[in-house]
Amino acid sequence: MFMRDRVKILSFALAILTAGALPSPAQEATEYVGGRQAAANQVVVKLRSGSRLSVAKLRRLYDLDRMRRIGNSEVYVLHSRSRSAGAMLRSLGSRQDVAYVEPDYLLHATSLPNDPRFGEQWALQNNGQSILGSPGTPGADIGAVYAWDVTTGAGGPVVALLDTGVDATHPDLAANIWSASAEFSVKIGNRTLTCAQGSHGFDAIRNTCDPVDDNGHGTLVAGIIGAVGHNGEGVSGVNQQASMLPVKFLNSRGTGTTSNFVNAIDFLIQVKQMGVANVRVISNSWGGNSNSRAMMDAVSRALENDILFVSAAGNLSENTDTSPFYPASLPLPNVLAVTATDHHDQLMSSANVGPNSVHVGAPGAFILSTIPGGDYDYSSGTSMAAAYAAGTATLMLAGCPDLNALDARTVLVESAQPTASLTGQTISGGRVHADNAIKKCNVPAFTMSTTPATVEIAQGGTASITVQIAPTGGFSDTVFLGVSGGYPEALFSYVSGVVTPPASDTLTIRNTLNIPLGTYLFSITGTAGDVVRTAPLWVVITRAVKGNPQSSPGH
Numbered sequence: 001m002f003m004r005d006r007v008k009i010l011s012f013a014l015a016i017l018t019a020g021a022l023p024s025p026a027q028e029a030t031e032y033v034g035g036r037q038a039a040a041n042q043v044v045v046k047l048r049s050g051s052r053l054s055v056a057k058l059r060r061l062y063d064l065d066r067m068r069r070i071g072n073s074e075v076y077v078l079h080s081r082s083r084s085a086g087a088m089l090r091s092l093g094s095r096q097d098v099a100y101v102e103p104d105y106l107l108h109a110t111s112l113p114n115d116p117r118f119g120e121q122w123a124l125q126n127n128g129q130s131i132l133g134s135p136g137t138p139g140a141d142i143g144a145v146y147a148w149d150v151t152t153g154a155g156g157p158v159v160a161l162l163d164t165g166v167d168a169t170h171p172d173l174a175a176n177i178w179s180a181s182a183e184f185s186v187k188i189g190n191r192t193l194t195c196a197q198g199s200h201g202f203d204a205i206r207n208t209c210d211p212v213d214d215n216g217h218g219t220l221v222a223g224i225i226g227a228v229g230h231n232g233e234g235v236s237g238v239n240q241q242a243s244m245l246p247v248k249f250l251n252s253r254g255t256g257t258t259s260n261f262v263n264a265i266d267f268l269i270q271v272k273q274m275g276v277a278n279v280r281v282i283s284n285s286w287g288g289n290s291n292s293r294a295m296m297d298a299v300s301r302a303l304e305n306d307i308l309f310v311s312a313a314g315n316l317s318e319n320t321d322t323s324p325f326y327p328a329s330l331p332l333p334n335v336l337a338v339t340a341t342d343h344h345d346q347l348m349s350s351a352n353v354g355p356n357s358v359h360v361g362a363p364g365a366f367i368l369s370t371i372p373g374g375d376y377d378y379s380s381g382t383s384m385a386a387a388y389a390a391g392t393a394t395l396m397l398a399g400c401p402d403l404n405a406l407d408a409r410t411v412l413v414e415s416a417q418p419t420a421s422l423t424g425q426t427i428s429g430g431r432v433h434a435d436n437a438i439k440k441c442n443v444p445a446f447t448m449s450t451t452p453a454t455v456e457i458a459q460g461g462t463a464s465i466t467v468q469i470a471p472t473g474g475f476s477d478t479v480f481l482g483v484s485g486g487y488p489e490a491l492f493s494y495v496s497g498v499v500t501p502p503a504s505d506t507l508t509i510r511n512t513l514n515i516p517l518g519t520y521l522f523s524i525t526g527t528a529g530d531v532v533r534t535a536p537l538w539v540v541i542t543r544a545v546k547g548n549p550q551s552s553p554g555h
Contacts, residue, residue, distance in 0.1 A: 030106060032442030032473050033085050038103035041080045043088045046073070051097035062088055077104060084474030086444050112145065113229045113236040115172075117376065121235055122343045123224075123363030123388055131366045132378065136343035142363065142388060143417070143435030144238055147395060150438050152229060153239035156398025157280035159225060159390055160201075160268050162261070163218030165211035165248035167372040168200045170219060172234040176226045178245040178277060180209075186270040188263050201246040202267045204260040211248035216371050218246060220379050221285050223370030224387035225394070234376055235368060238391025238434060239398070245277055250286060258292045265298040269305050280397050280405070283390035284311040285383030287325050296330055300521070303334040303536060304453070308405040310390040312382035313339040313352040320354035329357055333523060333536065334405040336393070336412060339422075340364025340385035341431055346421045351382050353425040359413050361422045362388040362432040392434045400441035402472050404448075406523065406534040408441075415440040444473035446501045448526050448535040455537070459544035460513040465537060467494075467524055469501040479526045481505060486522035486539060489515050509539065517541050 029040040047053060058064055058078065066079040080088060085103050092101040112118065112125070122131050126141035158178055168177045177200050185194040188207060195202075195209035203211045213219045222237075222244055229240025249264045250256040271277045282302065299309050309332070314325035320337070328337035337358045340351040342365035352358065364385035371377045393408055403411065415437040416430025423429040451466040469479055478500050483492045491510040499505055507524065522537040 031085055032439075032444070033089065033103040038085055038105045039079075041082075041084060041088075042104045043078055043085055043092065043101050044070070044075060044104050045078055045092055045101040046075045046099040048097050048099045053095075053097055061091070086474040087476060113240065114232050115227075115229060115234055115236045116232070117235050117368060120368045123367060124236065124238070126343060131343050134343070134366075137345055140341070140343055140345035140363075140431075142238070142392060142431070143433045144395075147434035147438050148229075148240070150442075151395060151399040153226070153241040153395050153398045156239065156241070156243065156394055157401070158243045158245050158277045159239070159281040159283060159394040160245045160247055160279050161218055161221055161225070161283050162247050162249060162264055163213075163221055163283070163285060164215035164250040164252070164254060165203065165213035165218045166201075166222045166244070166246035167213050167219045167370070167374075168246070170223075170370050170372070170374055172227045172231070172370050172374075173219070173222055173244075175228045175231070176237070176239075176242045176244055177222075178243045180276065184271070184274060184276050186267055186274075188267065202248070202264065204247065204249040204264045204267070205251060205256075207263075211246040213246075213248070213372050214252040215250065215254050217250070217254055217285070217383065218248065219372050220367075220369045220377070221283060221383065221387045222246070223376075224367060224384060225283060225391035227370055234370065238388060239395045241398075242391070242394060243277075245271075245279065254286070256286070258290075258294055262294050262298045265302055268307070269301055272305055272307070279307055280408075281308045281310060281390055281393045283387055284309065284327060285381075285386045287312055287314050287328055289323070289325060291324065291326055291329075295327055296332070299327060299330055299332055299335065303332055303405060303521075304538065306405050307334065308336065308393055308408050309334050310336045310338065310386055310393060312386035313337045313354065313358045315340075315348075315350045315381050316352055317350050318352050320352050320357045324357070325352055328352075329354075333521070333534070334409065336360070336389060336409050338362050338382060338386045338389045338432070339426060340380070340382045341419065341421065342366070345419050345431065347425060348380070348382075351385075354427075355424055356427065358426045359409070360389065360416045360426055360428045360430060360432050361385065361419060362392075364388075389432045392432050392437060395434055396437045396441055399438045402447050403441055404535065406536060407447075410532065410534070411437055411441045442473060443531065444471070444475040445531045446471050446475050446479060446526060446528070446533055448524060448533045450507075450524055450535050450537045453536065453538065454540065455509075456540045456542050457509060457511050458542050459515055459517075460511055461544070462508060462510045463539075465507045465509070465524075466504055467507050467535070468504045469499055469526060471501040475501065475528075475531075477528045477531075479528045481507075482525040482527065483507070484523045484525060486520045487515055487541075490522075490539075511541070513544060515541050517543060
């Protein structure tokens with residue numbers, strides 16, 4: 001029996017060795033398995049002694065086109081024409097005659113940026129180095145160096161900086177400042193603004209396309225998010241190849257108005273809708289205690305246009321659960337509220353917290369960044385922390401462009417690095433972590449969308465919405481659909497409620513006659529094990545037609 005098994009294994013090895021070499025991983029397409037980058041459609045497998053898997057059976061089961069033995073042990077690389085690495089892992093991993101099977105992981109040479117002051121950027125890599133005379137705690141950083149092994153931001157979305165403007169001529173920023181590829185026009189209030197080719201953003205105070213920084217705060221924020229990395233100059237941003245669109249609505253004293261904020265948001269929505277700039281993230285390192293309906297409506301429009309709104313939690317040493325700080329405290333699912341930690345992973349004493357209202361922490365103390373005039377300086381506060389979170393969000397979206405704004409916030413919160421000083425102080429109890437976020441967002445999952453995204457329903461009427469689910473990264477599991485938010489009087493039903501993507505289902509909403517008129521936001525949810533994805537659905541309740549309540553088909 002032993003000799004027959006030995007001959008069988010040797011025959012299998014000979015067949016594999018003569019089947020042709022595999023190209024190197026650098027020549028192959030890639031996929032993410034468990035958040036790690038690996039060669040696509042390819043696995044490493046070791047068979048148990050006496051395995052009954054023949055070459056012919058393997059070829060048939062997994063549609064193999066290439067295979068080879070590696071090393072001096074009975075370990076082989078299998079490549080499929082049609083099966084993802086994830087699918088082969090699940091199937092081969094369940095077989096008793098397989099000792100182990102794993103992805104053919106990609107390995108990278110870690111290259112630290114050559115920016116001369118990178119060693120002072122403890123938030124990107126904390127080795128315990130001394131910052132302004134105070135040694136730090138190793139590991140109290142956002143894991144940027146490891147995230148850069150996956151992406152440095154090339155080809156990613158545009159991040160808008162709502163602030164005091166930016167010094168677009170700064171040598172460590174200029175290459176990463178968004179520039180209009182052609183002339184375009186937007187309508188601001190009742191005026192039309194035309195921006196020239198090569199312009200860099202919007203000044204909502206002067207209503208021009210030239211957002212010059214006359215305060216310095218916006219330039220500090222820009223350097224944290226997207227100072228050019230590996231250019232031998234100064235510092236590196238979280239996103240080394242960012243596309244930053246400055247929008248000035250704060251004046252030289254760092255003060256702005258709600259009306260100018262609304263105009264700033266409308267500018268960004270228009271340039272996105274026109275295809276001028278793919279704005280996916282807005283960085284907001286400012287705020288106050290005044291709750292504004294106009295502000296709420298503007299951020300809601302950003303949500304409707306799939307824009308994540310990252311906001312500083314404030315520096316008043318308060319609990320925003322009971323003392324809200326806006327816009328961070330706006331109850332919208334695209335708002336990410338960020339507090340600040342120091343280089344020891346301790347919560348900054350001045351930073352606002354909120355167990356139910358602040359989502360995450362991020363580095364905010366003794367942060368070295370760019371300032372106008374081509375120079376650099378240190379600063380502290382939740383402004384800096386929000387910039388690190390916004391930079392992480394844009395870096396993550398460069399690697400996972402299919403995430404919508406709601407899912408991007410979810411991933412950033414769920415991938416936060418657990419931090420003792422933030423436990424019970426924030427929703428996540430953790431610090432933003434770029435490497436964790438990129439690995440989590442690349443786990444096989446799915447995307448969700450609704451058609452229409454906004455629907456009108458009369459009081460007492462009904463409406464039907466198509467919910468579309470598409471797989472990403474080789475996802476093939478079952479998704480359970482649900483609904484949350486909105487108003488409690490609504491009655492929901494799916495045709496199935498359980499789907500395997502790619503697929504769609506129909507959601508029917510039935511209203512009672514006593515629902516107040518208004519606009520309500522629902523979250524359409526999909527759950528598959530630990531993976532949860534959401535899509536926003538806006539429902540506008542209109543007055544019932546007397547004697548004949550009906551719903552419109554949506555728009």
